[in-house]
Amino acid sequence: MICLGIEGTAHSIGVGIIQERKGTCQVLSNKIKTYQPEKGGIHPREAANHHAAKIAGLIHESVRVTTIDFSDIDLISFSQGPGLGPCLRTAATAARALALTIEKPLIGVNHCVAHLEIGRGTVRECTDPVLLYVSGANTQVIAFAEKKYRVFGETLDIGIGNCLDKFGRALGLEFPCGPKIEQLAAKGSQYLPLPYSIKGMDIAFSGLLTASENYVKKGKNLEDVCFSMQETTFAMLTEVTERAMAHTEKQEVLLGGGVASNKRLREMVQTMALNRGAKFFVPTRDLCIDNGAMIAWLGLLMYQSGCRMSIDNSLINQRFRTDMVEVTWRD
Amino acid sequence: MTKKILYRGAEAEILLSTYMGRTVVEKRRVQKAYRIKEIDRQLIASRTREEAKLMAESRRIGVSVPLIYDVDLFNGIITMEYLAGDRVKDILNILGKQKRKRICQKIGESIARLHNHDIIHGDITTSNMILFYDRLYFIDFGLGCKTIEIETKAVDLHVLMEAFESTHSQYSSCFNNVLDGYKKNYRGDPVRVLHTIDDIIRRGRYR
Known part of the structure; x- marks a missing residue:
C-alpha cells in the first residue's frame, strides 16, 4: 500500500x-x-x-x-x-x-x-519507546499506556524551541535560533545558575528564559549564558524523560522534533539511556x-x-x- | 552487610540496609552523568535537604511518612524506616469499589493536611504512596517545597490528576473522590484551589 x-x-x-x-x-x-x-x-x-x-x-x-x-x-x-x-x-x-x-x-x-510512529516505523529495534518530542511549540514526553498514546510530562508554559527562539530573538539571531545557540553554547564553559523547574513530570521554561535574558542584560558572556541555558533546559528534559521511563517501565527512548537535531541534547538523552540499560533511538533528521x-x-x-x-x-x-x-x- | 536494591527510580536508588540493628531503607540520590557537575551537585544536595525537612514536618502534622534515622547531604543519602506495604499504584486497580473510594478520599484528606501547612509534595502519584497496616504513607518528597501559593497547591493536585488519567484511566471517579477528601479537610478555600486546577488544565496545550 x-x-x-x-x-x-x-x-x-x-x-x-x-x-x-x-x-x-x-x-x-x-x-x-x-x-x-x-x-x-x-x-x-x-x-x-x-x-x-x-x-x-x-x-x-x-x-x-x-x-x-x-x-x-x-x-x-x-x-x-x-x-x-x-x-x-x-x-x-x-x-x-x-x-x-x-x-x-x-x-x-x-x-x-x-x-x-515514524520512529517505530523506520528505526530498527524501536518498538515501544518513550518519545521525547521537542520542537518549537511542542515539548511532550509521550508513551503508549492503556491503549492510548498518553502525555506523561509536558511543558506548562512554552515549548523548548520557542524558549530558545525567544532568547535568540532578543539577541538579534535569525529564526530558528536553536542551531546558533548550540554553536555559541559549545564555546561556553562557565555555568551560570538558572532556575531548574520540574513539577512532577512537567516542566516550565519561562522563568529560566527571563533569568537568561537578565544575564545578557547584565553583560555576562553570551557563550556562557547559552551554555548554561542548554545545560539546564536539556537536563530538565532528560530528567523528565527518565522519570517517565521509570514510571512506565519502558526500555526504549526515542527523540523527535526539530530540537532533536541538537547534538548536546542527543548526547545527554543517550547517556541517560545507556546508564539505565535502555536503548536510544533518533530517526534521521528529515x-x-x-x-x-x-x-x-x-x-x-x-x-x-x-x-x-x-x-x-x-x-x-x-x-x-x-x-x-x-x-x-x-x- | 550487602545492600539490596529494592527499586531503581529515575533519580535515586532505594536500598534495603541495616542501621543500628534495624532494617532500614536508604534513599541514595545517584549522580547523573548526563548533566554537568555544577547542576548535579547542587540538585542532589538541595533535594536531599528539602526532602528530609519536608518529611519531618509532614510527620509532625500527622501525615504518615517513614521515620528518618539519618541524613547525609554530601552523598545524598536519607536513611529511613522500612515499610513492608503495597504501592497504591499496584493495588488500586484491583481493590473493591468501596475500598478504592475510601483510599482515594484518604489521599485527598492527607494532601489537604499537607497543604494546610503549606507543604507541597511535588510529585503526588500513586507510585509514591504506600499502604501499610491500613495506613497511607507518602514517600518521595524529593520535588517538594513549602509555599502558600494556591497555584502551586493546584499544580500538586494536577500532577496526581494526570497520574490517575495515565495509570488508572478506567476509574475516572478516583480523582473526584480525592477532591472530595481534599474539600472536606482543606482549611483555606478549596474552591479556589479547584478553580486553579481548571485554569491549569485550560492553560495546558491544546485543551
Whole structure:
C-alpha cells in the first residue's frame, strides 16, 4: 500500500510518500519547504500563504522523484492538528483536493503521534519507546499506556524551541535560533545558575528564559549564558524523560522534533539511556523535523487498521491532543 | 552487610540496609552523568535537604511518612524506616469499589493536611504512596517545597490528576473522590484551589 502524506502544522509544508510492504515502512520521498519570517517569529497567515504557494509544486516533485505515478497512490493523509489554524487549513485543503482528484480515500492524523510512529516505523529495534518530542511549540514526553498514546510530562508554559527562539530573538539571531545557540553554547564553559523547574513530570521554561535574558542584560558572556541555558533546559528534559521511563517501565527512548537535531541534547538523552540499560533511538533528521512522510505512515497505519474519514468529517483541530487519538493499530 | 536494591527510580536508588540493628531503607540520590557537575551537585544536595525537612514536618502534622534515622547531604543519602506495604499504584486497580473510594478520599484528606501547612509534595502519584497496616504513607518528597501559593497547591493536585488519567484511566471517579477528601479537610478555600486546577488544565496545550 502506498500513502501520500501532507504536513502543514507550523512553519513547514511537507509532502512524503510511504510504501508499506509486509508491515515495514519504506520512505519513497519526503520533501519539505520551510517558511522563513523576515523578522520575528512565525506569522500564521504569512506561513499559510507560503504553504499555499508551494504545496502544488511539492506534491508534483514528491511523486516525480519516485518511480511511482499518481495512479499508484492508495491513500492521502494530512496533519489534522495540533498546529496553527491557517497552516492546518491550507494543508487539509490541498489533501482534500488531491484525494478528490485522484479519487482515493482521505485520512487526517495527529501530528504528535506521527512523530512517534515514524520512529517505530523506520528505526530498527524501536518498538515501544518513550518519545521525547521537542520542537518549537511542542515539548511532550509521550508513551503508549492503556491503549492510548498518553502525555506523561509536558511543558506548562512554552515549548523548548520557542524558549530558545525567544532568547535568540532578543539577541538579534535569525529564526530558528536553536542551531546558533548550540554553536555559541559549545564555546561556553562557565555555568551560570538558572532556575531548574520540574513539577512532577512537567516542566516550565519561562522563568529560566527571563533569568537568561537578565544575564545578557547584565553583560555576562553570551557563550556562557547559552551554555548554561542548554545545560539546564536539556537536563530538565532528560530528567523528565527518565522519570517517565521509570514510571512506565519502558526500555526504549526515542527523540523527535526539530530540537532533536541538537547534538548536546542527543548526547545527554543517550547517556541517560545507556546508564539505565535502555536503548536510544533518533530517526534521521528529515524524519525528526516536521515532515510529510510521518503523516503518510500514520495515515497508512490507521487506514489499514480500519479507520475511515469522510471529507465532511475532515475538519482540522488546532487543539488536537495526543491522548484524543483512538489507537487501533497496536496493542 | 550487602545492600539490596529494592527499586531503581529515575533519580535515586532505594536500598534495603541495616542501621543500628534495624532494617532500614536508604534513599541514595545517584549522580547523573548526563548533566554537568555544577547542576548535579547542587540538585542532589538541595533535594536531599528539602526532602528530609519536608518529611519531618509532614510527620509532625500527622501525615504518615517513614521515620528518618539519618541524613547525609554530601552523598545524598536519607536513611529511613522500612515499610513492608503495597504501592497504591499496584493495588488500586484491583481493590473493591468501596475500598478504592475510601483510599482515594484518604489521599485527598492527607494532601489537604499537607497543604494546610503549606507543604507541597511535588510529585503526588500513586507510585509514591504506600499502604501499610491500613495506613497511607507518602514517600518521595524529593520535588517538594513549602509555599502558600494556591497555584502551586493546584499544580500538586494536577500532577496526581494526570497520574490517575495515565495509570488508572478506567476509574475516572478516583480523582473526584480525592477532591472530595481534599474539600472536606482543606482549611483555606478549596474552591479556589479547584478553580486553579481548571485554569491549569485550560492553560495546558491544546485543551
